[in-house]
Amino acid sequence: MATPAIRMFRKIEGLFCVYKPAGVHWKQVRDSIETSLLKGLNATPSPPLPTEVRFLALPVSEAEAPKGLALSAASVPVLSKHPLGLNATPSQPLPTEVRFLALPVSEAEAPKGLTLSAVSVPVLSKHPLVIGPEFQNIKVGVGHRLDTSSSGVLVLAVGNGNKALNNLFNTRVTRDYTLEGEFGTATDDFSHTGRIVERSTYGHITKDKLERVLAMLQGANQKALLLYSNVDMRSQEAYEMAVQGLLGPDGKSLPILTGLRCIHFEPPNFTLEVQCINETQKYLRKVVHEIGLELRSTAVCRGVRRTRDGSFTLQDALTRHHWAASDVIQAIGKKRSSKKKSKTQTKDSPLQLSEESTTVNQMKPVREQQ
Amino acid sequence: MASSCTQLCQQGRNLLCSKAVARTWQYNTQVRHCITRGSIKILNDFSINNGNHTTTQTRQRWKQQMFCYSDLATKHLATEALENKNVEETSTADVVAYKSPLLPIRDAVSVPNMPLDLDAAAEVSALELISEEEAVSITVPSDIPPASISLKDYVDKSETLSKLVELGVNLWILEQRPNVGSMLLKLDLNTDVSPKLLFLKDIGVDVSRFGHIITQNPFVLTESLENLHSRVNFLKSQKFSPETVASMVSRAPYILNFSVKRLDNRMGFYQQILKLSASNTRDILARRPKLLCGSLEPVKENLKVLEMELGFKKNEIQHIVITVPNVLTRDPRKLPQIFDFVHNTMKVPHDLIAKFPQVLNCRLMRIRERHQFLEYLGKAQYKPDLPNYISLERLVIMPNDIFCTELALAKSADFSLFLKTC
Numbered sequence: 001m002a003t004p005a006i007r008m009f010r011k012i013e014g015l016f017c018v019y020k021p022a023g024v025h026w027k028q029v030r031d032s033i034e035t036s037l038l039k040g041l042n043a044t045p046s047p048p049l050p051t052e053v054r055f056l057a058l059p060v061s062e063a064e065a066p067k068g069l070a071l072s073a074a075s076v077p078v079l080s081k082h083p084l085g086l087n088a089t090p091s092q093p094l095p096t097e098v099r100f101l102a103l104p105v106s107e108a109e110a111p112k113g114l115t116l117s118a119v120s121v122p123v124l125s126k127h128p129l130v131i132g133p134e135f136q137n138i139k140v141g142v143g144h145r146l147d148t149s150s151s152g153v154l155v156l157a158v159g160n161g162n163k164a165l166n167n168l169f170n171t172r173v174t175r176d177y178t179l180e181g182e183f184g185t186a187t188d189d190f191s192h193t194g195r196i197v198e199r200s201t202y203g204h205i206t207k208d209k210l211e212r213v214l215a216m217l218q219g220a221n222q223k224a225l226l227l228y229s230n231v232d233m234r235s236q237e238a239y240e241m242a243v244q245g246l247l248g249p250d251g252k253s254l255p256i257l258t259g260l261r262c263i264h265f266e267p268p269n270f271t272l273e274v275q276c277i278n279e280t281q282k283y284l285r286k287v288v289h290e291i292g293l294e295l296r297s298t299a300v301c302r303g304v305r306r307t308r309d310g311s312f313t314l315q316d317a318l319t320r321h322h323w324a325a326s327d328v329i330q331a332i333g334k335k336r337s338s339k340k341k342s343k344t345q346t347k348d349s350p351l352q353l354s355e356e357s358t359t360v361n362q363m364k365p366v367r368e369q370q
Numbered sequence: 371m372a373s374s375c376t377q378l379c380q381q382g383r384n385l386l387c388s389k390a391v392a393r394t395w396q397y398n399t400q401v402r403h404c405i406t407r408g409s410i411k412i413l414n415d416f417s418i419n420n421g422n423h424t425t426t427q428t429r430q431r432w433k434q435q436m437f438c439y440s441d442l443a444t445k446h447l448a449t450e451a452l453e454n455k456n457v458e459e460t461s462t463a464d465v466v467a468y469k470s471p472l473l474p475i476r477d478a479v480s481v482p483n484m485p486l487d488l489d490a491a492a493e494v495s496a497l498e499l500i501s502e503e504e505a506v507s508i509t510v511p512s513d514i515p516p517a518s519i520s521l522k523d524y525v526d527k528s529e530t531l532s533k534l535v536e537l538g539v540n541l542w543i544l545e546q547r548p549n550v551g552s553m554l555l556k557l558d559l560n561t562d563v564s565p566k567l568l569f570l571k572d573i574g575v576d577v578s579r580f581g582h583i584i585t586q587n588p589f590v591l592t593e594s595l596e597n598l599h600s601r602v603n604f605l606k607s608q609k610f611s612p613e614t615v616a617s618m619v620s621r622a623p624y625i626l627n628f629s630v631k632r633l634d635n636r637m638g639f640y641q642q643i644l645k646l647s648a649s650n651t652r653d654i655l656a657r658r659p660k661l662l663c664g665s666l667e668p669v670k671e672n673l674k675v676l677e678m679e680l681g682f683k684k685n686e687i688q689h690i691v692i693t694v695p696n697v698l699t700r701d702p703r704k705l706p707q708i709f710d711f712v713h714n715t716m717k718v719p720h721d722l723i724a725k726f727p728q729v730l731n732c733r734l735m736r737i738r739e740r741h742q743f744l745e746y747l748g749k750a751q752y753k754p755d756l757p758n759y760i761s762l763e764r765l766v767i768m769p770n771d772i773f774c775t776e777l778a779l780a781k782s783a784d785f786s787l788f789l790k791t792c
Contacts, residue, residue: 019790021735057506116506124532125522132542151792305791319786320735321770 004044005134012037012325013159014332015168017143017309019317022151026142033156033323034140040325042133049122056119141165144175144309149191150281152177152306153317158328172248173310174258174275179301181288183268186298190285200298207265213294214260214272217287221257228253248277255279257287269302521545521554530559537567538581539588550588557591566591566598573602574616587623597629604630608637609648614656622659636662643673645684650692658695671702680709686724694727708734716741718752718762726762740765743778743788 002010020029124130141162143155157165183202187194228249231238241247249256259275272291274284285301292299307314316335318327515523521541525531531554535541545551557563567580570590575583584590590598605615605625619625625633640661641651655662661669676682676690676697690697697705712718712729716737723729729737744750744760751758752765760777774782 021739021789022792023738024735124525124535127525127535129535129539130522130525130541303792314790317790319789320739321786321789 003047003134005041005046008041008044008325008329009135009138009159011329012041012138012332014161014336015143015155015157015164015312016328016331016335017153017155017312017317018323019314019319020146020151020154021320022149022303025148026145026154029154030140030142030156033328034138036323037138037140037158037325037328038133038135040328041135041138046128046134049124049126051120051122053118053120055116057116143168146306147281149193150304150306152304153309153312153314154306155309155312158332161332168310170251171310172250172277174277175279175306175310176308177274177276177279177284178263178303178305178307179272179274179284179288180303180305181270181272181291181299182302183270183292183295183297183299185300186289186292187300190282190289190301192300192302194300198298202268202295202297205267205295205297207262209295210262210265210270210291213291214262216294217291218257218260221260224254225249225256225258228256253278255283270299519545521551524555528555530554530557530563533559533563534584537584538578540581540585543585544588547588553592554588562591565595566593569595569598570619573619574612575620576616579620583620583623587627590623590626593627598626600630601626601628601633604633608652610652610656618656618659618662622663624663625659628663633662636666639666643670644688644691646688646692654692654695658699661695661698664699668700668702669698672698672700672705675702675705679706680720682720682724686720689724690727690730694731696731697727700731704734705730708732708737711738711741712762716750716752722752722754722762726766728766729762732766737766739789739792740773740777742792743780743785746788747778747780749778 018029018033020026128134138158139162141157143157143165146152146154155165155168182192183205184200185192185196186198186200187196189195225248226233229238229241229247230250231241231247238247255276255278257274257276257279259273261273262270263273264271272288274287276284281304284304288299288301316331318331514527518524521531521544525535525541531541534554541554544554570580570583571577602615602619605618606612610618628636637651637655640646640654641648644651646654673687676687677684682690708730709723711734712723713720741750744765749758749760751760752762753759754761764777765773768777770785771782774780774785778785
């Protein structure tokens with residue numbers, strides 16, 4: 001029979017995402033999620049203690065009738081008035097609450113004139129205070145990592161969700177990032193907190209020039225994507241994969257930016273939106289640095305923020321104040337129901353979806369064949 | 371000892387079967403093993419396991435097995451005699467236990483070589499009727515393991531432990547500490563435990579806190595009552611009111627294990643290093659009794675950080691400590707981080723930080739996200755002489771939802787949406 005804690009754990013199992021604040025290591029995020037989940041799990045009411053029947057020897061000669069009564073009442077383990085009972089002064093009426101002779105009387109103190117009575121007493125060795133909390137650690141898996149100074153959506157998995165997490169890791173999903181850049185300086189680690197290496201002017205940069213550089217970068221990355229996809233570009237197979245949008249590296253490869261766009265430009269500050277595969281946050285900062293160099297200036301990255309990881313978006317992410325077990329259960333339930341919905345939708349209209357994808361992805365193969 | 375040993379030898383031949391000897395052998399080795407290993411070593415009461423293994427069946431078979439075990443038994447008893455005092459006591463107790471009228475002691479020492487007349491022995495057979503009294507006194511041997519990594523094997527058998535569990539003592543936490551498990555098992559309920567609990571009750575500690583106190587500091591049970599009384603009396607002589615003493619003890623149970631001299635030294639330390647008046651020192655210690663039993667190194671380090679690294683004046687440090695004594699026990703690395711953010715990013719001068727030292731006792735993350743939210747809303751105004759002033763105390767101590775509605779005048783959903791953008 002499953003205890004309430006186990007039933008709750010089954011609800012927690014699955015994938016969900018949190019919003020990692022900047023300046024915190026992902027291990028800290030994982031550990032604090034784990035402790036808050038454990039707290040929630042172990043706060044569930046523990047099952048009642050099992051009772052066992054024992055034959056307790058009661059010396060009749062010492063007028064122990066009240067103690068006999070106490071034994072029958074002893075199946076309640078919550079006893080707040082014990083210290084009074086412990087010294088067993090006859091003036092105190094409280095000892096009746098205490099399970100006095102809960103032990104089998106050792107043979108040394110088994111004098112003549114004993115009676116045995118069958119009493120059911122709770123088995124204290126199963127008490128939560130003795131065996132400890134039911135859950136002492138939970139495996140919380142972390143999806144694609146985020147380094148300390150970057151923030152954003154971080155996918156976590158609990159229990160059997162770790163298997164699904166492996167699948168997520170192996171499938172080629174793109175991630176969305178928002179990069180905030182600033183022209184005018186260059187630092188040694190490409191972020192604004194690093195040691196400044198160089199300063200430069202940025203008055204000559206216009207949005208047009210920036211977009212030209214971005215388009216060039218995207219083109220180069222598109223080429224890399226085809227290069228890493230390990231199929232002959234002149235084959236029918238490549239065409240069909242490209243039609244479905246499946247071209248791309250298998251497993252490990254260099255970071256590839258599949259989309260790059262400027263969403264905000266106000267010199268010296270600018271914001272880029274990036275979709276990419278196999279990236280690291282440091283690589284993205286380096287991209288900002290290289291954009292600066294390409295524009296005959298320098299740039300640093302003020303912030304890396306992940307807004308989407310596969311199908312996990314910013315809307316699903318739980319912020320720091322909502323990391324309790326109940327919020328996680330809610331998030332996982334939402335994720336499960338949305339998954340079911342999307343499954344039924346794909347069953348209903350498989351044709352429609354494939355048509356959409358062809359219209360989106362047709363550009364690439366056509367260009368390739370020319 | 372020697373005489374009791376020979377006596378036991380004779381009885382041993384009567385009573386012990388080879389199985390029982392083998393079991394005791396195993397038992398001995400386990401005892402030795404657990405002594406050397408030094409984990410939770412629990413020496414069991416030998417009288418529970420010894421002797422009582424003889425069932426009526428084995429009584430019947432004793433003669434056949436006599437040759438096999440007699441020399442084994444003597445060996446065993448010789449080694450047993452070398453065992454520690456505990457075992458000695460129990461073996462003598464065995465001798466007493468075996469002098470029951472039903473099992474007559476056989477005086478004739480049978481030499482192993484001598485041929486035995488099996489029919490001649492008038493022994494108790496398994497089929498013989500025994501009286502009810504005797505039936506009652508036969509107890510089934512309990513199977514307490516001689517050594518264990520957990521206290522749960524002993525809870526049902528030990529009266530002390532079961533009482534402690536009922537008080538709410540977390541045995542699971544205690545058994546993880548070295549030597550505490552065996553210490554608890556050796557305690558006696560009436561002589562060790564209940565006087566200490568009565569003492570705690572006398573000084574006014576609430577009964578519901580007992581479990582917490584013993585979980586935190588199990589060694590209070592091994593202290594002598596005299597010492598406990600003298601320490602509490604010392605605290606009272608320092609003009610702590612009885613209620614304060616009770617709350618101090620329940621919040622920092624290790625106070626009871628500190629000698630009077632050490633307590634006095636520590637109180638003197640706080641008074642001198644902070645140059646506080648006696649009443650202020652008392653006030654700090656009553657609010658944060660852990661200062662008395664924690665390490666003094668972080669306290670010294672924090673004071674140095676406040677003075678030299680952060681540049682607070684002496685009287686400002688005094689005010690900070692009097693208002694928030696917790697600052698002294700914080701991680702010394704955290705203080706500069708918080709100060710850096712508050713002073714350099716939020717542009718709050720020293721005197722305001724000293725006026726509202728709650729900032730220093732708070733998480734950096736909390737200050738940062740609230741400041742960023744207020745800045746986004748254009749409400750980050752920390753200068754007291756300008757309108758829409760937000761004091762540092764209000765910024766920090768409010769819970770999230772109240773902060774959103776009262777200070778930021780926004781919904782808490784908006785706050786969490788904002789947090790997703792930074």
